Amino acid sequence: DDTGFRIRGSRVILQGFGQVGSWTAVLLARMGAVCVAISDHRGSIFNDNGIPLEKLREWVAVHGSVAGFPEAESIDAHTFWRVPCDIAVPAAIEDQIDASIARDLQARLVVEGANGPTRPEAERILLDRGITVLPDVLANSGGVIVSYFEWTQNKNNSHWELEEVDAKLKKRMLAAYTAMREVAERFDTDLRTACYVVALERLEAAYAERGVFP
Numbered sequence: 001d002d003t004g005f006r007i008r009g010s011r012v013i014l015q016g017f018g019q020v021g022s023w024t025a026v027l028l029a030r031m032g033a034v035c036v037a038i039s040d041h042r043g044s045i046f047n048d049n050g051i052p053l054e055k056l057r058e059w060v061a062v063h064g065s066v067a068g069f070p071e072a073e074s075i076d077a078h079t080f081w082r083v084p085c086d087i088a089v090p091a092a093i094e095d096q097i098d099a100s101i102a103r104d105l106q107a108r109l110v111v112e113g114a115n116g117p118t119r120p121e122a123e124r125i126l127l128d129r130g131i132t133v134l135p136d137v138l139a140n141s142g143g144v145i146v147s148y149f150e151w152t153q154n155k156n157n158s159h160w161e162l163e164e165v166d167a168k169l170k171k172r173m174l175a176a177y178t179a180m181r182e183v184a185e186r187f188d189t190d191l192r193t194a195c196y197v198v199a200l201e202r203l204e205a206a207y208a209e210r211g212v213f214p
Contacts, residue, residue, distance in 0.1 A: 005086075005108070007032060007033050007087075008033070009032060010032075010033045010085075010087050011033070011086050012028055012033050012034065012036065012085060012086070012087045012089060013035075013036060013037040013038070013083050013085045013087075013107070014035055014037070014039070014088075014091060015038075015039045015080070015088075015090045015091060015096060015117075016039070016040060016089075016090070016091035016093075017038055017040050017056070017060055018040075018092075020140065021038075021040075021089070021091035021092070022053075022060070024091055024111075025053050026053055026057075033086075034049075034050040035051050035053060036049075036050060036083060036085065037075070037083040037085070038072075039080045040066050041065070041092070042065035042067040043065060043067025043068070043074060044066075044074065044075045044076065044077055044079070044080040045066050045067070045072035046072055046074075046075045046083060047071065047072040051069075051071070051072050055069075056069055056072075081097075081105055082105070082106060083106070084106045086107060086109065087107060087108070087110075088105060088107040088109070088110045088111070089110075090110070090112060090113060090114050090117035091113030092117070093117070094115055094116035094117055096114070096117045097110070097118040097119065097123075097126075098119050098122050099122050101122065102118075102122035102126050102129075103125055105131065108131060108132065109132045109133075109134065110131060110133045110134065111134045111139050112135055112139050112140065113136075113139060114136065115136050117136070118133060127190055133190065133191060133192065134191060135192035135195055137195045138173075138176055138177065138180060138191070142169055145169055146165065149165055149168060149169070180195050180198055183198050183201075
C-alpha cells in the first residue's frame with residue numbers, strides 16, 4: 001500500500017475465529033500472509049510455520065473452538081499476545097487490548113476486526129511505540145456497507161451478482177481508506193482521529209448544501 005507495508009509474507013496473530021476472524025484469516029492467507037497464532041474463548045494455538053486454516057475451520061466446525069487443534073501447540077492468552085508478528089487482528093469482543101497487552105504486543109499493525117477492541121489508554125501506548133492502529137470504524141465497516149447495498153436492492157427491486165457487490169464494496173472501502181490517509185497526513189494525526197475528521201467534514205458539507213443550519 002501507500003505506506004510500504006506488504007501483506008505477502010507477513011505474520012498474523014488473530015483473536016477470534018468466528019465469521020469475522022475465520023474469513024479474515026482466509027483472505028489474508030490468499031494474499032500471502034501466514035497466520036501463526038489464533039485465540040478464541042476456549043484457548044489459543046500457535047504454529048510458527050503457519051496454521052493450516054482449512055483444516056482448522058473443519059476442526060472448529062466439529063469442536064466449537066480452536067482449542068486442541070492437533071496441528072498447532074496450545075499456548076496461554078498472555079503468550080498469544082506476545083507472539084512476534086506483523087499484523088495483530090482483534091476480531092472477538094470489545095476491550096481486549098489493554099495497557100498491559102499494548103506494552104507487550106510485538107506487531108507493526110493492529111487491525112480492529114471487532115467493535116472497540118482496543119482501550120483508549122492502550123491505543124496511546126501502541127501509537128507511542130510506533131504501532132499503527134487501523135480503527136474499527138473503517139476496518140470492520142464492510143458488513144454495514146453491504147447491508148446498505150441490500151437495502152438499496154430491496155428499494156429498487158433489483159439483484160446484484162456477487163462480483164458486482166464485491167466490486168462496489170472494494171471501491172467504497174478504498175475511497176474511505178484514501179480519504180482517511182489524506183486527512184491523517186493533513187493534520188498529522190492518527191487514523192482513528194482521521195476517520196472522525198472525514199465523517200465530520202462530510203456532515204459539514206451536507207449541512208451546508210442542504211441549508212440545515214443558518
